[in-house]
Amino acid sequence: KEKTPKAPLKTKSPKTPSIKEPKKRKTKFERINEKLEALGVMPDPYNGNCARAAIYRGSIKLTGNKSDLDQVVLSGTTNNCGHNFSATLRQLLEQPDYAGLDYEDGLQNATVFCDENCDEGRTYVTHICSGSPSFDSGKFHNHCNACKLFGKCIGDYREAHCDMCGKHWFTGMSGFPCPCQGEDSDDGYYNNGGCLVI
Numbered sequence: 001k002e003k004t005p006k007a008p009l010k011t012k013s014p015k016t017p018s019i020k021e022p023k024k025r026k027t028k029f030e031r032i033n034e035k036l037e038a039l040g041v042m043p044d045p046y047n048g049n050c051a052r053a054a055i056y057r058g059s060i061k062l063t064g065n066k067s068d069l070d071q072v073v074l075s076g077t078t079n080n081c082g083h084n085f086s087a088t089l090r091q092l093l094e095q096p097d098y099a100g101l102d103y104e105d106g107l108q109n110a111t112v113f114c115d116e117n118c119d120e121g122r123t124y125v126t127h128i129c130s131g132s133p134s135f136d137s138g139k140f141h142n143h144c145n146a147c148k149l150f151g152k153c154i155g156d157y158r159e160a161h162c163d164m165c166g167k168h169w170f171t172g173m174s175g176f177p178c179p180c181q182g183e184d185s186d187d188g189y190y191n192n193g194g195c196l197v198i
Contacts, residue, residue, distance in 0.1 A: 028056060029149060035062050039069055041093050048093035050143040053129035053150035060089060060128075069093070074125055074133040080107075081121045083114035085135065092125055097145050099124050099138030100157050107138055127153045144168065 026034070032055050033043050041048070051073070054060040062068050069090035077084055095111045096102075102109045107122035112135075114121025125133050126141040129152050138157075145151040146161040154161075160171040165180035 032056055032062070035064055036093070038064065039066060041069070041090075045145060046098070047096055049097050049145045049150045050095070050126070050128045050153060051089060051092035053143075053152060054131065054133075056150050057129065057131065059131035073128060074135070076135065078114075078123050078135045080123055080137075081114050081116070081118050083116040083118060083121055085112055085114050085121070085123055087112045087123075087125045087133070087135075092128060095124065097143040097151070098157065099136075099141040103138040110138065126155075129153055 032052060036052070036055075037043070051060065054073075055062055060071070060073060069088065071089050072086045073089055073092055075084065075086045091111045091113075096109050099109065102124075107124070110122040110124050112123050112125055114123075124136045124138045124141040126136040126143070127133055129143065129150070140155050140157070142154050142157045142159055143151055144154045144159075144161045146163070147166075154168045156170070158170060158172050159168050160178075161168055162178035162180060165178060167178070167180070169178045170176065171178075
């Protein structure tokens with residue numbers, strides 16, 4: 001009898017080990033934004049970054065409860081109306097990062113109001129990011145959101161961030177160029193021809 005050829009053995013192909021991509025760990029920056037989004041506060045490139053920087057640096061705590069937004073960050077009186085102000089995190093997350101000339105326009109963009117809610121009872125809170133918040137007319141509330149990790153306060157509204165060197169300088173009302181762009185100055189605003197770091 002003729003032998004029938006055996007069917008070839010089925011060989012198992014070697015399993016390629018499944019490579020799991022490591023789960024990308026969220027940065028502290030992303031986690032803060034997520035916590036605030038869960039509380040209904042969306043990221044805004046021009047508002048609330050001074051308060052976000054304070055959360056990042058640990059001077060304002062978030063627990064994830066809706067009541068976090070009602071915590072009072074600073075309270076006291078100002079020269080505006082003499083009434084008490086209780087600046088809440090909610091108000092500060094809506095506050096413009098740059099007040100500009102609002103101090104001359106009656107603080108129309110200010111988000112912090114006196115407890116009596118009177119006509120003159122508006123103010124800004126500056127330097128929240130440094131952990132030393134203070135009331136301000138807006139003239140010295142200039143939070144640089146071009147700096148990393150929610151930015152930092154640089155004071156006078158005439159200060160600016162240089163995209164070329166990453167430092168801050170006095171641009172004035174005329175728009176003086178940053179010294180890193182070749183302009184030297186001996187007027188005390190610059191340190192050996194470099195930008196004034198604030």
